[in-house]
Every structure is written in C-alpha cells, then in structure tokens.
Amino acid sequence: MRLFGLYGRTQDTLWTLIAAPAIWGVHFLFSYFYAAYRCAPNADIFASIGGTRIVVGIATVAALVLIGLVFRRAWVEWQAKGGTVRHDRDTAEDREHFLEFSTVLLAALSFVAVAFDVMPVLLIGDCR
Amino acid sequence: MNVLHAIAGLLLLLLLSACTGAQSAFDTGGVEAERVLGMFWIMVVGAAVIWIFVIGLSCYVTRVSPRAVDDRIGIRLIIWGGCVFPTLVLAGLLFWGLGMMPELRRPADGPTIAVSGERFWWRVAYDVEGGPGVVRNLPPGGVPSANEIWLPVGQRSTILLGSPDVIHSFWAPSLAGKMDAIPGRVNRLVMEPTRTGVYNGVCAEFCGEAHAQMGFRVVVVSEQEYAAYVRAQAAPAAVTQGPGVDLFLRNGCAACHSVRGTTADGQIGPDLTHVASRRTIGAGLLPTTPENIAAFIRSTDHVKPGVEMPSFGMLPEAEVTAIAQWLGSLE
Ligand SMILES: [Cu+2]
Secondary structure, three states, rough: OOHHOHHOOOOOOHHHHHHHHHHHHHHHHHHHHHHHHOOOOOOOOEEEEEHHHHHHHHHHHHHHHHHHHHHHHHHHHHHHHOOOOOOOOHHHHHHHHHHHHHHHHHHHHHOOOOOOHHHHHHHHOOOO | OHHHHHHHHHHHHHHHHOOOOOOOOOOEEEEHHHHHHHHHHHHHHHHHHHHHHHHHHHHHHHHOOOOOOOOHHHHHHHHHHHHHHHHHHHHHHHHHHHHHHHHOOOOOOOOOEEEEEEOOOOEEEEEOOOOOEEEOOOOOOOEEOOOEEEEEEEOOOEEEEEEOOOOOEEEEOOOOOOEEEEEEEEEEEOOOOOOOOEEEEOOOEEEOHHHOOEEEEEEEHHHHHHHHEEEEEEHHOOOOOHOOOOOOOOHHHHHHHHHHHHHOOOOOOOOOOHHHHEEEEEEEEEEEEHHHHHHHHHHHHHOOOOOOOOOOOOOOHHHHHHHHHHHOOHH
C-alpha cells in the first residue's frame, strides 16, 4: 500500500470516500448510454447486441477491479487501526478512521450495485 | 367484540372481492399476467418466511431470552442477515425477473395494433405496419377506432404505444404488465390473452385532469370474430344520411371527429364511425347509450372535466337528441 501515500497510509478525504460510488455512477451511465447508442434509433429491436455486451463486460470488469482496489486500501487501513466502528471523537484521527470505515461500506455497496446494473446484459441479448 | 369481528369480516370480504374481476391482476387472462402473478405468490411466501423469522428472532431476544448479546454476534448478524442475505435474495430475484423478459417480448405472429395515449382517451388503429423505435411516431394508417381494443385469443398481438402529448401508461392488469406511451418514441408490448372475455384497462401514469377517467376495454375473442370485427370497423358508417348527420356537420363536430361515409373527417377526437359498437364512451367512462351520448355532448366538462371537447350545452335539446340518436345507431 506504499503506492498510495507516505508511511504506507493515505490521507482520507471526501474524494477517497466517493471514489467507489463515482466509479459505479460512471459505469452505470456508460453501460446504459452505450447500449442505447448502439441500438438507436432502435428500429430493429431484434438486432443482436453481442459487441455491446462485450464492451460492457470489459467496462464492468474494470469497474469491479477499481472498486476492489478502493475497498482493499480502505479495508487494510481501517483494520490496521483495529477495525472498530465507533469514531465519534472530535480528532483528526477519528475523522480518518470514520472515513476509512465509510469507504469500506460504500465500496461494498458500489460493488454490489455494479453487479446488479450489468445483470440485464447477461440475460438480454438484443435491442428489445 | 362482535362489532370488531363484523368489521374485520367485512374488510376481508372487500379485500377478497377486489381479487376477481375484469381489472384484477389476480384474475389473469393473459400469459404475462400469469407470470407476474406466479412471481407475486412466490415473493409473498418468501417475504412471509423472512418476516416470521425476523419477528420471531426479535421476540426471542426481547421476550423469551432477554439478555445482552455479544457485540461480535450482533455484528455478524448484521453483516450476514442484513447485508449478504438480502443482497443474494435480491440478486436472485433480479436474475429471475430479467430472465423472463426476452421470452415475453419475443417476436409476435398476431396482429399489430397501434395505440396512442392522448389526453384523455386512447386512439386505436388495427393492422398497422411498422415497428417500435425512438425519435419516431406511431405508424399512420390502419383501421381507426378508440378506447376499445379487440384481440384474438391465443395469439401474440403486438401493441405499439405512442403519444402526441404527455407520457401515459397502458395497463390491463389481467392481461399483461404496464407499458408507457411516450411522446417521440414507439414502445412495444406483446399481449397474449389465454381466455376470451372483456377486460378493463387504465392509464397508469398521471397525465392531467381526467387521468383517472382515461380507461379502456380489451375484448378478447376468437380469431374469426377478431377478423370479422376488424373488417366491420373498416367499413363506412351504417347511417350516413338524416337529420342527425346534418346537425353533426352543421355544429362543427366534424372539425374534430371522423365518421367515414360522411364528410366528417376531423382527427382531433375519437373516430365515431362505429361508436355504438363500442361498449363505452368517454374512454371507459359511460356505457354507450343515446342518453349517455347526449349527456356527454350537452355537458362534456361536467361528465368528464378536462377533455379537449367543448360542451355543446347551447344547442337546443332536440338537436342534441337527434345527434345522439344517430351516433347511437352507428354500430
Ligand atoms: Cu393518460
């Protein structure tokens, strides 16, 4: 984890916090826009979307890996300091722990959300 | 206590009586509605099992054995019971539901019917040629009708949905799920009725003042009857001469309404060529009788507030009656 900052730990900010949901959002918009774009004007609803499925598949793997990395970083740092869930003192350290823990939760949520978002592409093979 | 029992019984009765009928998703007459109902029951049973477990557990820890629970156990319960388990259940349900869609929307071999949601009625055209898509409108042509859609039983009919004004939603709960009618795009719904009969449908997307009175009927008949019906709808009106016709034309009704066989060719309102062959007027609002037609003409904004048709209350009673008599004879 040296990669992410000095002393083997990153300064958590609101940016690190929203990284995973942001990846989820970008992935969601990309997938849906791209499928709509490839099917437009949607005159042939039974046209197969094989290529689109592959592209979305690649985007999904990328998104899941990135969210996984965010999760791992936050998890390691959070665990390194005990992995406790209560951080309500008014100190820089508690804020840091709070952000790490929140990042862990948000990353897990984003991971599941991305998986749910792509489910249609697994099951629906044309422009309907 | 007896009063309470009576009230409970009455409520139960009301609840059960709501489960049958022409507009009930519990009283299915179409393939898609059957699938949805099956899914509903499985989800109800699943939800009941989970509910009993959760309530049972909370009774256990608060009543039967109320003592402090170890923090670790609590957190484990939250993670497995509150996060992992619901996620897996939802993933399973999503996968199952999505898996049904391609099958329900597969190519249809029955007739193609265009249905346009318009504030506050449904324009219908049988046997149109065209398909769904974005940045487009419903295909023109076809045999015009309104507020009543006939379908051949056992066939997969394509309903193409569009709208010239705002978003509406086409929903006949006994037959299929709902589908939006959206301006500037054509949506496709496949209906596969399994049993003949008359079903109710509604607009399921708020669209303005008379939204709640924007209903329709779906009449499911045999294939032969369907063909005969469309042929009859394509023919000109049964009566194209007489005082009713003259008054209709003289009072400007023709600016908005068509009656094929006369010079009336307005396109704003429903085609009235065979208005008396339809079960209702005003989009499912009133049974089609000369009296109701007269009431609709005389006090449109009272019978159905918000519609695009002006009231003709200033017309002499006799004229309204003559027009209504004529329209009432157009089977
Ligand atoms: Cu509507």
